[in-house]
Amino acid sequence: xxxxxxxxxxxxxxxxxxxxxxxxxxxxxxxxxxxxxxxxxxxxxxxxxxxxxxxxxxxxxxxxxxxxxxxxxxxxxxxxxxxxxxxxxxxxxxxxxxxxxxxxxxxxxxxxxxxxxxxxxxxxxxxxxxxxxxxxxxxxxxxxxxxxxxxxxxxxxxxxxxxxxxxxxxxxxxxxx
Amino acid sequence: xxxxxxxxxxxxxxxxxxxxxxxxxxxxxxxxxxxxxxxxxxxxxxxxxxxxxxxxxxxxxxxxxxxxxxxxxxxxxxxxxxxxxxxxxxxxxxxxxxxxxxxxxxxxxxxxxxxxxxxxxxxxxxxxxxxxxxxxxxxxxxxxxxxxxxxxxxxxxxxxxxxxxxxxxxxxxxxxxxxxxxxxxxxxxxxxxxxxxxxx
Numbered sequence: 155x156x157x158x159x160x161x162x163x164x165x166x167x168x169x170x171x172x173x174x175x176x177x178x179x180x181x182x183x184x185x186x187x188x189x190x191x192x193x194x195x196x197x198x199x200x201x202x203x204x205x206x207x208x209x210x211x212x213x214x215x216x217x218x219x220x221x222x223x224x225x226x227x228x229x230x231x232x233x234x235x236x237x238x239x240x241x242x243x244x245x246x247x248x249x250x251x252x253x254x255x256x257x258x259x260x261x262x263x264x265x266x267x268x269x270x271x272x273x274x275x276x277x278x279x280x281x282x283x284x285x286x287x288x289x290x291x292x293x294x295x296x297x298x299x300x301x302x303x304x305x306x307x308x309x310x311x312x313x314x315x316x317x318x319x320x321x322x323x324x325x326x327x328x329x330x331x
Numbered sequence: 332x333x334x335x336x337x338x339x340x341x342x343x344x345x346x347x348x349x350x351x352x353x354x355x356x357x358x359x360x361x362x363x364x365x366x367x368x369x370x371x372x373x374x375x376x377x378x379x380x381x382x383x384x385x386x387x388x389x390x391x392x393x394x395x396x397x398x399x400x401x402x403x404x405x406x407x408x409x410x411x412x413x414x415x416x417x418x419x420x421x422x423x424x425x426x427x428x429x430x431x432x433x434x435x436x437x438x439x440x441x442x443x444x445x446x447x448x449x450x451x452x453x454x455x456x457x458x459x460x461x462x463x464x465x466x467x468x469x470x471x472x473x474x475x476x477x478x479x480x481x482x483x484x485x486x487x488x489x490x491x492x493x494x495x496x497x498x499x500x501x502x503x504x505x506x507x508x509x510x511x512x513x514x515x516x517x518x519x520x521x522x523x524x525x526x527x528x529x530x531x
Contacts (some may be wrong), residue, residue: 187379191382191386194386200388206434208407212411212498214411214415214500215499215500215501218415218418218435218501219501220498221434221435221501221503222435222436222501222502222503222504222520222521223438223501225429225433225436225503225505225518226465226503226518226519226520227516227517227518227519234511235512236515237515237517239518247346252475268466268522269464269465269466272464272465272467272520273501273522279443324345
């Protein structure tokens, strides 16, 4: 009886003596599996979240808008009777010229207001919440600014620069959405 | 505590015995332990395999359900690429007709006489439309024909109707206008709209 007890105890001791090492190995194995699974899940999540979504305003739209409105033919005519484009009217405005009785800057302001209001309709139900158009010259003459709607954190903007007789003019347009 | 100490001493003694007398563990005990370990490993392998199979199935199900969206996204991307390049294509662009070469400028005189049948499918599965934004001709949108041009708002480059999703880009719509002072260039603001018929 005593012998049997002793034998059983000896067996138990033999198992327990080797147990810590095995347990450590198993724990490491388990940790490795968890790490692998976590990495796979992270990659999967990244791929899922990274799917690009269409934005209400794209950069190319803002860029092409500036280019396009500069070609717009205004009501203002030069001395030879040719209608001026917005680009030419901006220079006339900064040179304090007059077109057919009206001030060039006034014609420019009203034309730009009409163009921007039609192109970028702002409002609660509209994808565009607001806009800002700024025209300023390098020599510090009074800048032209048109603003409408709300300024939000999401926006797309573009800038175009051109010069005539050493006078550089910057046009900046920002659409908020 | 006392019991633990006693147990620890017993184990130490047994280990010493193992070392000194080289006691052998009975073979049946080794077999039993080995079997247990193999069984444990087999269960673990099965569990891991099942887990990965489940994860794989989940990923596949997710991917396949997303396939429709991916196709739509791709069509949308194509439309976006087309809309950014189309205005500068020789078929529509102003070229040198209105002074120096202009980008994002469409010669509407050229577009209105463009033979739609010849260009059927030329720009892929897309409907292309040019819409005047400023100034508007009337309150309503008037479709351009040879008899009402240029007092109209919409030029249809391809014959289909707009449906599904579309992408647009701003363009200058330029044409030649005759007046008392002769022929002048007239540019207005418009939008080039590319609409894709969804294949799904």
